[in-house]
Amino acid sequence: MESDEGLLRRLRAGDEGAFVTLVERHNGAMLRLALSFVPSRAVAEEVVQDTWLAALRGLGGFEGRSSIKTWLFTILVNRARTTGVREARSVPIGDAGPVVDASRFGPDGGWAVPPEHWIEEAEDRIDAVKLSELLRVVLDTLPARQREVVLLRDVEELSSADVCQVLAISEANQRVLLHRGRAKLRQALESELGGAPR
């Protein structure tokens, strides 16, 4: 697979095909990220298109200090936030309280209802597509800011520094959001594969 950097070189030389390949590579993730900021798919698509146009116009200024993906995401988040409907479905941190239901622990703080086993089940599962579909659905139900962090960190596999840059949040804040989001995904997998805790 041609690297983003190679595509960028061709794009700078006016190669439309290079642009289309970059779009094929990153548009889906950009759309998903945009959806957590704006209320509708139509608006998200507009934000993504604005982002591509801004990227094309900013091609000359891109210095390659971050990856192209991180650069695109950064532009996108800035655009999404200026559409005026910023993260309509989110509250500042997401939610509060423990990430594992308190009823699963005894009075001494030890597990009363320990985690059910499901890892082997997940690895043996032939229907990996269904499993990732389940995770995608649960991801979409997370509060917007948790979703953004999990999406960038765990789905898109950006570094923690890049995620903080893209979303303009602190490392500590990122960890809190990641913690809450991941815990919900884990619980969803346990409920699906291990049987509900109760």
Next chain:
Amino acid sequence: MRIRFPRLRARSRVTALVCQQVVELVTDYLEDALTAADRRRFEQHLAGCPHCTEYLAQMRETIRLSGRITPEDLTPNMRADLTDLYRRWQAEG
């Protein structure tokens, strides 16, 4: 004038973590954001607790599975819109 008394520093007794605390520290642990002392306490707890060890393994598996979520394919409409956008941008000069 304010007189500052030296803070009485109770020699912080190292208490063992309980499971309910451990699960709240899992991300800080994975992100390498715990102090050396807390990391030790965390690992000491894991060494004696199969359930928390399982929980941590499940969190790692969750992260791995999340990495397999694939973005949706580009729709023909979006592809056409973006190709148009590219051509208009080129025409801008």
